[in-house]
Amino acid sequence: MNDRIPGFGTLAVHAGAQPDPTTGARATPIYQTTSFVFNDADHAASLFGLQSFGNIYTRITNPTTAVLEERVAALEGGTAALAVASGHAAQLVVFQQLLQPGDEFIASRKLYGGSINQFSHAFKSFGWNVVWADPDDVPSFERAVTDKTKAIFIESIANPAGSITDIEAVAAVARKAGVPLIVDNTLATPYLIKPIDHGADIVVHSLTKFLGGHGNSLGGIIVDAGTFDWSKGNKYPVLSEPRPEYHGIKLQETFGNFAFAIACRVLGLRDLGPALSPFNAFLIQTGIETLPLRMQRHSDNAKAVAEWLSAHPKVAAVNYSGLSDNRYHTLARKYAPKGAGAVFTFSLKGGYDAGVSLVSNLKLFSHLANVGDTRSLVIHPASTTHSQLDDEAKTRSGAGPDVVRLSVGIEDKEDLIADLEQALNA
């Protein structure tokens, strides 16, 4: 009954979850079912018409997944969230609500390579045109704005180089342009950075990474900040105009400050179909219960490893914004004071060959294409995640040929440093 605001750790454990109404089960049950029975024809009709709260079919809502959604919405400080099958699916669903064929959106050049591909190629076939801007030169976003611009997209901590984006400065550009700012907060998680506090209107995640945290489940999520007025200037007809598939309901009028999340669910997810498995939702929300503990440990370990590497004679450079000589250190201290995350890159004096040799000699770090696992991970982006980019784009996104990326896990840092030492000396 009180209005005490619980801390992040309490929300990570409790938000969205409540003992099961029928059994009293304290852990959230896995509702592994495709469908839910209707009370009667009238109940069915009112559910289909978005007039009642309730479940119809797991492609649209599921009680296990709903717990995950509310939990991430609470941790990010948003009004609502929608979980989907992957981070890529989250981006697809978000942009489908915002863009009509021929529209543009502005995206940071420094993104996960998979996002660069999705925006450059897959989205092009829908007539959605990406315009690139440089996160280290915020006015480049402003210069890219046209009357077709419908959104701005950045990563809070950029993959792979771990650079920090000045979210508030880009948010100011978005506000001036009258478009929403979308922030991919995957590498930071809300434990390190809460983009909504800095002006983001929509937050997306690959849940696969630090939120799930154990490298066992794919997932993605969209968080609605509840901050954007979709009715201005008829720029977002999906939100402001009557929807023919729901008998003329206007989503913003009906759902207010969580209308965007509803649009993503009842239009995007319903019609495109990338639903999250309830089992994955269960594993991911179990992971989130320990997010604050893991994320602090990930960051502390990463800092120790980065410091050790930067003193190593074979290392040419370490790009970790948690180091005081890094060009992003001031931004890191402002946006991520608890730690600069666990993903960063470094380059070796021996170039490409030394990088390949390091990766093959590591015994504890796993060579694979993921980040945000409890286990420490290593990859050579130029030959893997960013291999489909041309050389210029590779270098621009921080994935040049001599670059090795680490995702530092939650093992003992002494063991991680010992592994790197033996591999560098091998």
Next chain:
Amino acid sequence: MNHDSYNDAYIREILNTVKTVAMVGASPQNVRPSYFVFKYLAERGYDMIPINPGQVGKSLLGKPFVASLQEIGRPVDMIDIFRSAEHVMPIVDIALTLDPLPKVVWMQLGVRHDEAAAKLEAAGIKVVMNRCPKIEYGRLSSEIQWMGVNSRTLSSKRAPIPTQGMRLSLNRSSLGGGSTAAADRVAQQNNKDKNDTA
């Protein structure tokens, strides 16, 4: 009082205590929000009265339409205004002639009229603006969580199974207010911008 954001305690007390609700602008069309808010509140046990002069002689879910607030003929606890802001003041003026006065005047999502609110509050009537009672009831009971909405409440007690006509417990512990800090901030700014232009 501040109408940019509301404490959960304020909303909870209203939803827990009012029984009779007159809805001004109730629509017989089942795709209009007024229709399904009316239906939801009736299902949750509120004594609902539909007000719409164009529908007199017909009824809404078994409740006969009434032409105006004066013609209800019995006391109402709450008036829910489903009309846009420019229609609010005349409705409020009528509400202030009722005897006994209503305890609460609630204006729907998107409807805000600070002058009308001040007038009502001066007469001791509680005011809620730019909110939906269905959303607030769903939020405080956590029923709305099924749609991925942040209820801003926590509970370690077994959840109720909602059934037709059942009142849900709204007594979950609240996280400091009806909306998120970011959404509140924007609401406040928008209202300030509106007043500055006016």
